[in-house]
Amino acid sequence: MSEKLKKERSRVGIALALFLGLMIIEKMKLISILNEHPIYFLPLYLLPYFISGYDVVRECILGIKNRRPFDEALLMTIATVGAFFAGEFAEAVAVMVFYQVGELFQSYAVGQSRASIKELMNIVPEYANVERADGSVETIDPDEVEIGDILLIKAGEKVPVDGIVRSGESMINTAALTGESVPRSVFPGENIISGCINGEGLLRVEATKCFEDSTVSKILELVEEASEKKSKTENFITRFARFYTPIVVFSALALAILPTLIMFVGVTTGALPKEIWQAHPPITWLYRACTFLVVSCPCALVISVPLSFFGGIGAASREGILVKGxxxxxxxxxxxxxxxxxxxxxTKGNFAVERLCPAEGVSEEELLFAAASAENGSTHPIAKSILLAYQEGDFVRRELLIPKETENRSGKGLIAKVEDSQILVGSGRLMEEFRISYSEEEAESATVCHVARDGAYLGKITIADExxxxxxxxxxxxxxxxxxxxxxxxxxxxxxxxxxxxxxxxxxxxxxxxxxxxxxxxxxxxxxxxxxxxxxxxxxxxxxxxxxxxxxxxxxxxxxxxxxxxxxxxxxxDIVIMDDDLVKIPRVISIGRRTVRIATENIVFALAIKILVLLLSAFGLANMWAAVFADVGVTVICIVNAMRLLKR
The missing domain is CATH 3.40.50.1000 (HAD superfamily/HAD-like)
Structure with a gap:
């Protein structure tokens, strides 16, 4: 729990203790002078009222000043001030104190939801150890790391930027990024992403990205932007509250004034008996209007629905799934x-050469050498598999040539200029484009790369993917x-x-x-x-x-x-699976469905209770305590329901 939340808890706790103490004194008549003159309770009740609700009253005044008055702060302030005028001091304080109890629950729930997302913030490295040309090591800010820098990462330290391991072997912890608790091994030549924690040994890593382009930086950017993209349900609630609040305020005003006005005219003209005025004085309608205002406060909807979606995003992030909104x-x-x-x-994308099928008069070595020369320098998985096959081939290897020019034909293959020769490596469509006859026999479960040099077909290489x-x-x-x-x-x-x-x-x-x-x-x-x-x-x-x-x-x-x-x-x-595990997709679908279900439950429950108590309060069948439950009680229940998303 944060320090701010602890202070809020103390403030609300003090106000609640004072309120309950005054209630006991008033109901049990412990101090005679106060019971003889109930008005003396007013300054005493104002103490817990302002301790708990000064920020609500302040927000109401600022809203009126800035010409944006229609919000729950206005509803709470009008309702409680009206209750004080009606002489219901205890109920006025109860509304404000328990409203703040509900706000405290909300803050705690948001803190719990934010905790799982906040774990991602802990992946940000605080420093980077850079090995200089003279062998010295300089500790710098990750923002200052440049591509090509050699980083020294000791046991327990975070990887500051994405890179390639140049020396050292270790087990790295990727839990904060992927949700996977089992550490994985890294060896020289393997990629390593920022935000991981080096478990053991010393790693020398060559930086392949600067900090702003690295994985950890992008993750934080995604998390920060997630709250900006609201769901249709959240947008509906926002629009609903915008129109709902002024309608409620004017309805309460009508409830306070119109019955009194009608009765006054009726009694004055003789159309209504005087007893009806005595049975329902103006203060009664003011009390009912205040009750109406408290019930109608849209806290349960405005708080619990966004909290449900926020909790859903937090639950997904804990699984190593980043949802951008x-x-x-x-x-x-x-x-x-x-x-x-x-x-x-x-598939894994780990291609491996399965079979070499050279054309008549062409050796396997010549076929593979031509393809490897064309693909030399490429980072494509198929190119890597061809280069690896050549390096591990059981023949006398020649030094690979570097292409002077290369052109990628999307979906077809590669055209490379190697010395004075043009080499084509790709699908049958690439061969057809250059009108080169090729073997049309296809492998059933492997990718086929046809190879041609200067218009002559050299053969095909079948490459399998697991x-x-x-x-x-x-x-x-x-x-x-x-x-x-x-x-x-x-x-x-x-x-x-x-x-x-x-x-x-x-x-x-x-x-x-x-x-x-x-x-x-x-x-x-x-x-x-x-x-x-x-x-x-x-x-x-x-x-x-x-x-x-x-x-x-x-x-x-x-x-x-x-x-x-x-x-x-x-x-x-829109959604990023951090560890490439496809099973996370049905998991995020499940989280999404659960989130929407809980948000819908909160909307239906809150509206049903509020409509019921609103009707009862309009007819004088519900008092301020029922209104407190319909507002604060329903809000707390909806918040607790939304917090179920935080469970695994």
């Missing part, structure tokens, strides 16, 4: 279609969470795509798609969800590559694999 949490709860990329999403262990489980759980259809889009060949689709139980597979083709398919699927001009259900796309960014932006909810995903994909996505 409560609107996306609401959308994913109504998901009908999930569209996913294949490579790196459903399916993630969690993919099938994730798809089954998505359907259990209400997803009606899972669709796979890929630029890979039809046989490979269909093989993966069958293995995972995907409903529909679209293969050999360029990035533009993926967008077109998503557009088609979005239109299929529309009936009579109204959208029925929502579509989410899951991807990790830079070519997935346009589709992530176009879908209702874009989900990026954050661990291995590209910066462009993470930037375009």
């Amino acid at each position: 409560s609107n996306y949490l609401e959308l994913i709860s109504k998901l009908s279609v999930l569209v996913t990329d294949k490579t790196g999403t459903l 399916i993630k262990e969690s993919s099938r489980e994730a798809i089954l759980k998505m359907k259990m969470e209400g997803v009606k259809e899972v669709v796979m889009l890929t630029g890979d060949s039809k046989p490979v795509a269909e093989e993966v689709g069958r293995a995972l139980g995907v409903d529909r597979v679209y293969s050999e798609l360029l990035p533009a083709g993926k967008v077109e398919k998503v557009e088609e699927l979005l239109k299929s969800l529309e009936k009579n001009g109204k959208q029925e259900g929502y579509l989410a796309f899951v991807g990790d590559g830079i070519n997935d960014a346009p589709v992530l932006s176009r879908s209702d909810v874009g989900i990026a694999m954050g661990g291995m995903g590209s910066d462009a994909a993470i930037e375009a996505a």
Whole structure:
């Protein structure tokens, strides 16, 4: 509990103790002079009133001064002042004290929700140890780290920026980023992301990103922006409160004045007996109007609904899932279609050369050397697999040449200028574009790279990609969470795509798609969800590559694999899975559905109780104590209900 919250608790506790003490004195008639002259209780009751509610009265005055008076502070102030005028001192104080008790519950609940998100703030490194050229080590601010700097990370220290391990082996703790409690091993040559904690040993890491572009910085940016994007339910409550409060104030004013005015005219003209004026004096209608105001205070709705979504975002972040706004949490709860990329999403993206098929008169060494020369310097997973196969080949290796020029043909392959030769590495469509005859025999479960040099076909290389262990489980759980259809889009060949689709139980597979083709398919699927001009259900796309960014932006909810995903994909996505675990997708769907259900429960419960007590108070059947329950009691119940989201 924060120091500010502790002070608030003490202040409300003192006010509550004074109020209860005065109530006991008044009801048990312990001090005769006070009971003989009840007006003497007024200054005594004003003490706990102002101790607990001075900030509410101040907020009301500032609202009137700034011409924005219609809020709960105005309702509370008018209602309590009216109760004092009606002579109900204890009830006036009770309204203010218990209102502040409700506010205290709200602050505590928000603090609990914020705690899980605040854990992310602890991943920010405070310093970086940079090894200089002369062997000295300088401790600097992470903002000052430059790309290429060698960082020394000791046991227990946080990784300041993203980088590549150059020397040392260790176990790193990624719990704050991914929600995964089991540490993972890192070795030289592996990528390491900022915010992780080095568990043991000394690591020398080469910085590949500056701090502002690193993973930890992007995470904090996403968390800070999350509260700005409100769900439809929250926007409804905001609009509702904006119109609801002035209507309630004027209704209470009418309840205080109109019956009295009607009775006065009726008694004056003889239309009504004088007894009715005696039975229902003006002070009675003032009391009822004050009760009406207390009941109508929209605290339960204004507090509990945003708190529910805030709690949902906090629960997701604790699982290693970053949700950029409560609107996306609401959308994913109504998901009908999930569209996913294949490579790196459903599969591991760890390509390995499976088979070399050289053309007649071409050796395996020559085929692999040409492909490796063209791909030399590329960071694409397929390029890495070809380079690795050449380096580990059982033949006399020549030094690889560096391409003078390279051109990527999206969805087709690579064109490289190596010395005086033009080398093509890619799909059959690339060969067709250059009118090169190639072997059309396709592997059933592997990607095929055709290789040609100066118009001559050299052969093909089949490259396999392993399916993630969690993919099938994730798809089954998505359907259990209400997803009606899972669709796979890929630029890979039809046989490979269909093989993966069958293995995972995907409903529909679209293969050999360029990035533009993926967008077109998503557009088609979005239109299929529309009936009579109204959208029925929502579509989410899951991807990790830079070519997935346009589709992530176009879908209702874009989900990026954050661990291995590209910066462009993470930037375009609405939800980021930090550890690339697909099972987290049904988990966030579950969190979204639970959040929306709890928010709806709070709305229905609060409105039902308030409408009931409002009607009773208008007819004089409910006193101020019932109003306190309808306001503060309902608010506390709704807050406690929203806090259920904080449980795992």
